[in-house]
Amino acid sequence: MLWERAREPHAHRWSLPGGGLRVDEDVESSIRRQLAEKVDVRQLSHVEQLAVFSAPDRVPGPRVVATAFLGLVPSDVDPEVPADTSWHCVDKLPSMAFDHSSIVHRARHRLGSKLSYTNLGFALAPPEFTISLLRDHYSAALGYRVSATNLQRVLSRRLLLEPTGGTAPPGPSGGRPAALFRFSAKGIKVTDPFAVLRPPGSGRPAGGSGSP
Amino acid sequence: MLWERAREPHAHRWSLPGGGLRVDEDVESSIRRQLAEKVDVRQLSHVEQLAVFSAPDRVPGPRVVATAFLGLVPSDVDPEVPADTSWHCVDKLPSMAFDHSSIVHRARHRLGSKLSYTNLGFALAPPEFTISLLRDHYSAALGYRVSATNLQRVLSRRLLLEPTGGTAPPGPSGGRPAALFRFSAKGIKVTDPFAVLRPPGSGRPAGGSGSP
DNA sequence: CAGGTTTTCGCCTACTGGTCGAAAACGTGG
DNA sequence: CCACGTTTTCGACCAGTAGGCGAAAACCTG
Numbered sequence: 277m278l279w280e281r282a283r284e285p286h287a288h289r290w291s292l293p294g295g296g297l298r299v300d301e302d303v304e305s306s307i308r309r310q311l312a313e314k315v316d317v318r319q320l321s322h323v324e325q326l327a328v329f330s331a332p333d334r335v336p337g338p339r340v341v342a343t344a345f346l347g348l349v350p351s352d353v354d355p356e357v358p359a360d361t362s363w364h365c366v367d368k369l370p371s372m373a374f375d376h377s378s379i380v381h382r383a384r385h386r387l388g389s390k391l392s393y394t395n396l397g398f399a400l401a402p403p404e405f406t407i408s409l410l411r412d413h414y415s416a417a418l419g420y421r422v423s424a425t426n427l428q429r430v431l432s433r434r435l436l437l438e439p440t441g442g443t444a445p446p447g448p449s450g451g452r453p454a455a456l457f458r459f460s461a462k463g464i465k466v467t468d469p470f471a472v473l474r475p476p477g478s479g480r481p482a483g484g485s486g487s488p
Numbered sequence: 489m490l491w492e493r494a495r496e497p498h499a500h501r502w503s504l505p506g507g508g509l510r511v512d513e514d515v516e517s518s519i520r521r522q523l524a525e526k527v528d529v530r531q532l533s534h535v536e537q538l539a540v541f542s543a544p545d546r547v548p549g550p551r552v553v554a555t556a557f558l559g560l561v562p563s564d565v566d567p568e569v570p571a572d573t574s575w576h577c578v579d580k581l582p583s584m585a586f587d588h589s590s591i592v593h594r595a596r597h598r599l600g601s602k603l604s605y606t607n608l609g610f611a612l613a614p615p616e617f618t619i620s621l622l623r624d625h626y627s628a629a630l631g632y633r634v635s636a637t638n639l640q641r642v643l644s645r646r647l648l649l650e651p652t653g654g655t656a657p658p659g660p661s662g663g664r665p666a667a668l669f670r671f672s673a674k675g676i677k678v679t680d681p682f683a684v685l686r687p688p689g690s691g692r693p694a695g696g697s698g699s700p
Numbered sequence: 701c702a703g704g705t706t707t708t709c710g711c712c713t714a715c716t717g718g719t720c721g722a723a724a725a726c727g728t729g730g
Numbered sequence: 731c732c733a734c735g736t737t738t739t740c741g742a743c744c745a746g747t748a749g750g751c752g753a754a755a756a757c758c759t760g
């Protein structure tokens with residue numbers, strides 16, 4: 277989501293929403309406040325620090341140190357934005373002000389990476405979703421097609437998918453109605469990475485009961 | 489590596505090395521300069537931004553925004569440090585100044601997580617190392633025993649271990665001399681995460697050449 | 701009700717990680 | 731100098747995991 281600058285420098289170019297840090301707030305409170313004030317985006321499903329951008333010449337004039345954030349909004353919410361603000365596809369970005377273009381690319385890379393070793397993908401979807409919708413979000417964020425079959429099995433084995441019992445109506449061209457799921461967070465967060473080298477003794481959840 | 493504060497506030501308590509940002513440097517240059525100036529630590533095998541700590545009351549007086557870094561030094565280098573500086577085990581930390589204790593815990597958690605989905609473990613070892621040494625580093629950082637057999641096979645299958653041909657002399661109690669390896673970086677960095685949900689068609693690295 | 705569409709499920713295969721035990725290579729003590 | 735303990739290395743086995751079909755289910759349109 278970008279905001280078209282009205283004033284110099286870089287007037288009429290697109291920039292990321294943000295602003296100065298007040299003395300009585302930390303950086304996360306600040307970005308949440310600014311999003312709420314300026315563009316009315318409050319329903320963030322995930323917010324994390326991306327990186328500090330601090331090159332001395334990143335903006336004209338005195339140096340400005342910026343803490344960039346990665347924020348995700350579920351795909352079903354479409355917040356009202358002011359006239360000078362609009363959503364852009366990360367594959368077709370306009371010319372951007374300052375170093376904001378590199379910030380966006382860094383965020384895109386972070387999201388793609390985290391999809392592989394965390395469950396952050398659920399933050400992209402509404403509270404109830406179909407596997408196809410989740411697959412589309414994964415595909416868009418990763419940049420390649422992922423199989424719905426495989427995605428469902430992988431997430432199911434991790435006990436992350438909980439069927440709601442309901443179904444979503446099929447599209448205009450028909451098709452079997454898709455089952456609805458919700459994220460089954462059994463004490464875990466979407467940001468928790470799953471280990472690859474595990475502690476010993478955690479390989480076999482349940483041995484064959486009794487004697488073979 | 490901690491530094492004992494001489495002045496108030498928090499005099500005589502331990503704190504992380506660091507200092508103010510100059511106008512002509514970015515934050516990474518700054519922390520590298522300060523480490524080089526104050527404690528003569530130059531041989532960092534890995535440096536990454538950890539997080540921004542910006543709570544308004546994190547230090548007495550005017551608010552100070554700090555960009556914390558995670559820096560790794562290979563286990564074979566032992567840089568000379570001034571009298572007021574010394575290394576501490578993260579399991580036995582002294583009382584620390586400001587919010588530096590939470591910064592260290594955050595760094596520890598980050599390192600443990602990244603060992604699971606990147607090859608950052610190689611940054612802990614010297615350029616040439618034995619599997620046992622690498623296992624000890626993994627065990628220390630993760631907090632549980634990892635098997636040398638498994639570690640070697642996992643890393644070998646990822647084509648990350650390149651034997652140097654040399655061997656390390658056995659310890660005082662004998663034992664077979666251990667083979668030496670180096671990190672085989674074929675165009676990859678230790679920070680690159682390995683994907684879990686892979687792009688299609690990448691399952692089989694090398695098909696059987698010809699007809700078996 | 702026939703045909704097209706989308707989702708879901710089961711099966712098969714390949715790969716990956718955990719565990720175990722044997723063998724190799726070394727030092728030490730009798 | 732040879733038996734013994736120690737440490738590393740390697741192979742084998744097993745279970746769990748992911749990718750790739752293809753069939754079946756469930757829906758819409760004409």
